[in-house]
Each structure stands twice: as C-alpha cells, then as structure tokens.
Amino acid sequence: MNPAFFALPSLILALPFAVEVALSAPIVEAPTQESPNFGLHPEFDLVIRGQSPQTYDLGPGTQTQIAPQFDPNMGSYPNSGQIYGGQPVPQGYDPFMASPYAGATGDPMAGQFGYGVVGPQPVRLGWSTHFDFAWLGEADLQQGPVAGQQGSLTQYEYNFRFDNITMAPNGWTWKQSPEINYTEMNFKNIEASQLADPVVAPPAGVPVAIADNYYRLGYRLETTSPQYGLASWRLGFTPSINSDFERQLNSKAWNFDADVTSYIRTSPNLMFVAGVLYWDRAEDIILPNAGVVWNPNEFWEIRATFPKSRAEVFVGTPFGLATWMYMGAEYDVQSWQAGEISGNAQLQTEEWRAFAGFRWESCAWESYLDFGYAFDREYSVHGLSSVVPLDPGETFMIRYGMSY
Numbered sequence: 001m002n003p004a005f006f007a008l009p010s011l012i013l014a015l016p017f018a019v020e021v022a023l024s025a026p027i028v029e030a031p032t033q034e035s036p037n038f039g040l041h042p043e044f045d046l047v048i049r050g051q052s053p054q055t056y057d058l059g060p061g062t063q064t065q066i067a068p069q070f071d072p073n074m075g076s077y078p079n080s081g082q083i084y085g086g087q088p089v090p091q092g093y094d095p096f097m098a099s100p101y102a103g104a105t106g107d108p109m110a111g112q113f114g115y116g117v118v119g120p121q122p123v124r125l126g127w128s129t130h131f132d133f134a135w136l137g138e139a140d141l142q143q144g145p146v147a148g149q150q151g152s153l154t155q156y157e158y159n160f161r162f163d164n165i166t167m168a169p170n171g172w173t174w175k176q177s178p179e180i181n182y183t184e185m186n187f188k189n190i191e192a193s194q195l196a197d198p199v200v201a202p203p204a205g206v207p208v209a210i211a212d213n214y215y216r217l218g219y220r221l222e223t224t225s226p227q228y229g230l231a232s233w234r235l236g237f238t239p240s241i242n243s244d245f246e247r248q249l250n251s252k253a254w255n256f257d258a259d260v261t262s263y264i265r266t267s268p269n270l271m272f273v274a275g276v277l278y279w280d281r282a283e284d285i286i287l288p289n290a291g292v293v294w295n296p297n298e299f300w301e302i303r304a305t306f307p308k309s310r311a312e313v314f315v316g317t318p319f320g321l322a323t324w325m326y327m328g329a330e331y332d333v334q335s336w337q338a339g340e341i342s343g344n345a346q347l348q349t350e351e352w353r354a355f356a357g358f359r360w361e362s363c364a365w366e367s368y369l370d371f372g373y374a375f376d377r378e379y380s381v382h383g384l385s386s387v388v389p390l391d392p393g394e395t396f397m398i399r400y401g402m403s404y
Contacts, residue, residue: 124165125165125166125167126164126165127162127163127164128162128163128165128403128404129160129161129162129163129403129404130159130160130161130162130163130401130402130403131158131159131160131161131401131402131403132157132159132399132400132401132402133156133157133158133159133399133400133401134155134156134157134159134397134398134399135155135156135157135397135398135399136154136155136156136157136374136395136396136397137154137395137396137397138152138153138154138395139152139153139154139374139377139392139393139394139395140152140392140393141153141379141390141391141392141393142391142392142393151187151188151189152187152188152189152392153185153186153187153188153379153390153392154185154186154188155183155184155185155186156183156184156186157181157182157183157184158181158182158183158184159179159180159181159182159401160179160180160181161177161178161179161180161220162177162178162179163175163176163177164176164177170226171225171226172223172224172225172226173223173224174221174222174223175220175221175222175223175224176219176220176221176222177219177220177221177222178218178219178220179216179217179218179219179220179238179240180216180217180218181215181216181217181218182213182214182215182216183213183214183215183216183334183336184212184213184214185210185211185212185213185214186212187210187212210338210340210341210347210381211244211246211338211339211340211341213244214242214243214244214336214347215241215242215243215244215245215336216240216241216242216334216336217240217241218238218239218240218241218255219238219239219240220236220237220238221236221237221238222234222235222236222237223235223236227265230264230265230266231262231263231264231265232262232263233260233261233262233263234259234260234261234263234275235259235260235261236257236258236259236260237256237257237258238255238256238257238258239254239255239256239257240254240255240256240257241253241254241255242254242255242334242335242336242337243336243337243339244336244337244338244339244340245339246338246339246340247337247339247340247343248339248343249337250337250343250344252282252337252343252344252345252346252383253336253337254280255279255280255281255335256280257277257278257279257280258277258278259275259276259277259278259289260275260276261273261274261275261276261289262274262275268295269294269295269296270292270293270294270295271292271293271294272291272292272293273289273290273291273292273293273305274288274289274290275288275289275290276288276289277289277307279333281333281334281335281346281348282335282346282347282348282380282382282383283348283382285333287306287307287331288306289305289306289307290305290306291303291304291305291306291309292304292305293305299313299314300312300313300314301313303328306331307330307331307332308328308329308330308331309328309329309330310326310327310328311326311327311328312324312325312326312327312359313325313326315358321360321361321362322360322361322362323358323359323360324358324359324360324361325356325357325358326356326357326358326359326370327354327355327356327357328354328355328356329352329353329354329355330352330353331351331352332349332350332351332353333348333349333350334348334349335347335348335349335382338381338383341381341384342383342384344383344384345381345382345383345384346381346382346383347379347380347381347382348379348380348381348382349377349378349379350377350378350379351374351375351376351377351378352374352375352376352377353372353373353374353375353397354372354373354375355370355371355372355373355397355399356370356371356372357369357370357371357372357399358370364404365402365403365404366402366403366404367400367401367402367403368399368400368401368402369398369399369400370398370399371396371397371398371399372396372397372398372399373394373395373396373397374394374395374396374397375394377391377392377393377394378391379391379392
C-alpha cells in the first residue's frame with residue numbers, strides 16, 4: 001500500500017498544532033531604513049537637497065522604526081543618528097546600519113531640520129523636465145518713441161528647461177540644463193513708429209517696427225560642492241542666444257551670465273547666503289546674491305535673499321497632494337537682439353515681480369499656480385544714437401508651471 005495513505009491523516013492531525021505555533025511566534029517587522037536590506041526604488045536613489053522645486057520629502061529625524069513603505073503625500077521616513085546634521089547620535093548607533101542617504105552631497109539650500117516638510121530632500125539624478133507659462137496684462141507705455149504714441153503692451157512667456165544632474169566621485173553635483181524661452185510682446189500703436197537711428201535711418205517712407213516675437217536658447221552649467229565645514233559653494237555659467245531672428249546674429253544676440261555663491265550654515269535652522277551675479281545684457285549688470293534663509297520650524301521656510309526672495313508654509317495634503325502656500329518677489333533683467341529695428345539694436349526689459357500662490361508635489365511631478373503684480377518696469381531700446389524708453393506701466397500677472 002502507498003505510504004502516503006498513512007501520512008495524510010498524520011498531516012491533518014498536526015495542522016491545528018502548527019497553526020497555534022505559527023500564531024504564537026514573534027512577528028518579524030519589515031526592514032527599517034537603518035537595515036542593510038532596505039532598498040529604495042530606482043526613482044528614489046538620489047542625493048540630498050533642500051526644499052525647492054522637484055523634491056521628495058524624506059524628513060528623517062525621529063527614532064521610531066517603521067517599515068519602508070513610502071507615501072510622499074502622507075509623511076516622511078523617520079531616522080536616527082547624526083546622518084543629516086543637527087541630530088544627536090543615540091547610544092548604540094552603528095554607521096554600517098545607516099540610511100542609504102548617509103554621506104550624500106547636501107544641497108546648499110537644504111533645510112537642516114531632521115524632520116518635517118523642510119527636512120532634507122533629494123535631487124533627482126538624471127533628466128527632468130520643467131515648463132512654465134506667464135501672462136502679463138495689457139499696460140500703457142509710460143513713454144513712447146513719438147510724442148502722443150505711447151501705445152500699450154501685453155506680454156506672454158513660455159519657458160522650457162531640461163535638467164540633467166550627475167554626481168562626481170568627490171561628492172560634487174553637476175547640472176546641465178538646455179533652456180528654451182519664447183516671449184511674445186504684443187506692442188500696440190508703435191509698430192510704425194520711427195525708432196530708426198538717424199545714422200542708420202531706413203529709406204524714406206519705410207517704417208521701423210518693433211518685433212513681437214523674441215527667442216532665447218541657453219545652456220546652463222552648474223556645479224555644487226559638498227559642505228566643507230560650515231560652507232558649501234555653487235558656481236554657474238550660462239551662455240545664450242537672444243534674438244528676434246529678424247537679422248543675422250551678432251554680438252548683440254549673445255549673453256554670457258555667470259554666478260558664484262557661498263552658503264554658510266551656522267545652525268540647523270539658519271543659513272547665510274553670500275555671492276555675486278553677472279548678467280550680460282544691453283548693459284553689464286553685477287548684483288549681489290545674498291541674504292538669509294531661516295527655518296523657524298518644520299513647516300516654514302523663509303528666504304530673505306536678493307534678487308529673489310520667498311516664504312512658504314506647508315498647509316497639508318488636500319485631495320491627497322502635499323501642498324505649500326508661498327509668496328515672494330524677484331528682480332529680473334532680460335535683453336534680446338532687436339533686428340527688426342536695427343542690426344545693432346537691443347531690447348532690454350527690467351522689472352520687479354511680486355507674487356503669491358500654491359505649489360503641489362507628488363511622487364513623480366510638481367506644479368504651481370500663482371498670481372502677481374509687475375511693477376517698476378523699465379523697457380528700453382539700446383544701440384541707437386540714444387536709448388529709447390518704452391516703460392510699460394504696472395500690471396497683473398498669472399503664472400503656471402509644472403515639472404516631472
């Protein structure tokens with residue numbers, strides 16, 4: 001007779017005892033972030049950065065042990081040990097059991113809180129895409145090339161940027177960013193104005209127009225150092241072509257921008273910024289890039305810096321999306337070769353913009369929507385016998401952007 005005939009009843013009788021033993025056995029928790037078996041999904045295999053666009057909140061800081069099940073909308077990973085700085089090292093801390101992010105290069109703007117929504121957050125290595133759109137309402141030109149023909153201006157902006165971030169063996173991060181920008185300036189009542197330089201005046205009866213379409217093709221190169229002592233460094237260089245493409249390109253179409261900035265963190269919630277910017281426009285512009293970044297708690301971040309300042313606060317996860325409310329102001333200057341006016345002409349725009357809005361983050365994308373006001377606007381044409389001011393008035397603006 002087959003021996004299995006006798007084994008089957010024995011297995012049936014042993015089943016209740018096996019179930020009881022299994023239920024009484026200790027539960028083995030899933031590996032924690034300190035476990036060497038913990039592994040991130042490839043899209044989270046990143047370096048640490050601060051709270052700024054395209055971030056994913058990790059927020060380590062407590063010593064609670066949890067399973068590595070990451071939901072970007074529901075909170076953050078706890079951690080222990082002085083991995084990110086500012087946190088006491090608990091007894092028995094084993095550096096070989098540390099977070100996989102230990103030792104990663106920190107972004108200078110990284111919040112040094114070990115917890116909360118302004119805690120350390122990673123940069124996405126590899127490629128990411130950014131797009132934004134802006135509309136600036138119609139504004140009367142305060143000055144015009146011909147008396148009584150001040151005209152008006154409505155402005156649309158479309159901006160694309162593609163970031164590729166890599167990390168060098170020495171801990172420096174390198175970013176390359178092709179940039180494409182299109183600005184549509186709808187000038188009214190001045191298309192036929194005589195903007196020509198008397199020296200290079202067109203034939204009699206031929207009006208000189210201001211182009212409506214301006215293009216920018218740039219390539220941003222940027223590198224950021226690890227933190228050495230209290231300081232880390234960021235260096236950038238951005239060559240670009242800026243023109244209405246109505247004439248052959250010349251030196252008026254090329255802009256070469258450069259910047260160097262030091263970030264000095266004196267405490268977990270206070271950082272000083274000191275640097276210099278060079279903007280190659282119709283006029284050479286040198287500006288400080290300086291100020292203070294303050295994280296009063298785990299929800300707020302205040303960047304009191306020039307030429308761009310910002311304050312934001314985490315407001316929760318309505319509709320399942322991590323949401324921030326922010327407000328800020330920024331100073332900006334742009335210029336383009338204005339070939340439709342003259343081969344040597346440049347249109348330069350200079351203005352302040354104040355804004356407030358919301359931004360949203362998910363695992364794979366981020367977006368924002370804000371409303372603002374453009375003021376102190378000085379638009380002018382350079383490269384003629386004299387500078388021709390246009391100076392549109394103050395106006396409202398709307399901006400929307402997303403990155404993924």
